[in-house]
Amino acid sequence: MRPSTIAIDGPAASGKSTIGFHLARHLGYLYLDTGVLYRAATWAAQAQGVDISDEASVTSLVRGLAIDVVPPTIADGRQCTVRVDGIDVSWEIRSPRVESAVSPVSAYPGVRESLTQRMREIARNGRVVMVGRDIGTVVIPDADLKLYVTASPEERASRRHLELQASGKSVTYAQVLAGIRERDHIDSHRKAAPLRPAQDAVLVDTTALSMEAMFCEVEKLVNGCSEHQQHQGAYA
Ligand code: DC
Numbered sequence: 001m002r003p004s005t006i007a008i009d010g011p012a013a014s015g016k017s018t019i020g021f022h023l024a025r026h027l028g029y030l031y032l033d034t035g036v037l038y039r040a041a042t043w044a045a046q047a048q049g050v051d052i053s054d055e056a057s058v059t060s061l062v063r064g065l066a067i068d069v070v071p072p073t074i075a076d077g078r079q080c081t082v083r084v085d086g087i088d089v090s091w092e093i094r095s096p097r098v099e100s101a102v103s104p105v106s107a108y109p110g111v112r113e114s115l116t117q118r119m120r121e122i123a124r125n126g127r128v129v130m131v132g133r134d135i136g137t138v139v140i141p142d143a144d145l146k147l148y149v150t151a152s153p154e155e156r157a158s159r160r161h162l163e164l165q166a167s168g169k170s171v172t173y174a175q176v177l178a179g180i181r182e183r184d185h186i187d188s189h190r191k192a193a194p195l196r197p198a199q200d201a202v203l204v205d206t207t208a209l210s211m212e213a214m215f216c217e218v219e220k221l222v223n224g225c226s227e228h229q230q231h232q233g234a235y236a
Contacts, residue, residue: 002027003144003222004126007135010149011184011195013156015206019149019218020131021079026219027129032069032122033079034132034139037115038106039093040067040084045105047084052101059110067118096169103183106133107190116193133187136198145222148197151207156180 006023010016017033024031041062042052050057068083074090082090092098105111116139123130123140130139136146151159157177164171187195197203202221206214 004128005123005140005143005145006129006222007140007143007146007198007201008129008131008149009133009135009137009147009195009197009201011133011156011187012180013160014149014151015159015209015214016131016147016149017079018211019147019204019206019214020129022215023218023222024129027222028127030122030128031079032119032128032130034115034119034130034135035102036069036080036082036093037067037118038102038111039098040082040089041065041111041115042098042102042105043089043093044084046097046101052104055108055110058105059108059114062111063114096171099179103186107186107192109192112192133195134193136201137196138193141198146198146201147204147218147221148201149204149206151205153177153180153184155207 006020006029008016008020008023017035020033021031023029041058044065045052045058045061048061050061052058066083066085068081070081070083072078073081073088078090080090081088082093116134119130119132119135119139122128123143130143132139136143136148154177157173157180160180161171161173161176164176184195204214204217204221209217
């Protein structure tokens with residue numbers, strides 16, 4: 001039987017969003033990149049002038065926010081439209097300013113609790129591909145299929161660097177690599193829901209895989225999901 005809830009976790013720029021987006025379209029499922037919720041929360045805190053290091057204020061702000069994630073409303077390359085209290089912030093949440101503050105915001109337990117609850121409500125109906133850092137371990141630990149997508153830090157930095165250059169941002173490869181390493185460290189060392197593969201996740205290393213090879217590998221996993229997990233997929 002085809003998996004109905006699919007959890008995809010992994011570090012920044014590992015290819016997990018590309019895989020998740022493609023898979024959701026292929027299956028006709030809902031796609032939710034949960035990082036956008038943490039980014040939207042961070043954008044709101046900055047927009048309202050809340051000090052990012054003030055955990056209590058950030059948490060209380062996030063609890064009261066209306067964050068909507070819907071399929072793209074504009075065909076400008078976005079994977080989804082994100083609104084905070086009605087304002088379209090789909091691109092603003094990708095800015096270096098948000099990028100530099102999102103890891104500390106996502107480490108606050110109260111922020112995680114609030115956003116995790118919203119994710120679970122979305123997952124409840126099934127037919128969903130959810131992408132993040134703790135989907136298979138915390139958000140939907142009973143997901144039908146769990147993937148942990150990874151790639152070397154150098155490969156991830158080179159992908160992100162190309163993306164940033166393509167969008168006209170002037171930043172060096174060394175800066176991008178340092179940023180990736182720093183976020184990896186914060187995401188995997190935080191107390192609340194650190195980044196790690198679930199015991200029963202299938203590891204997909206995309207370092208040397210082309211986009212086509214990546215999709216092919218993942219589609220095979222989905223089609224033969226239960227068989228694969230029983231025989232060879234478990235990543236301890
Ligand atoms: O995947 P991303 O780069 O858009 O994620 C932004 C931040 O949110 C990143 O620092 C990790 C965090 N995050 C998280 O802690 N848990 C999730 N389920 C998704 C993202």
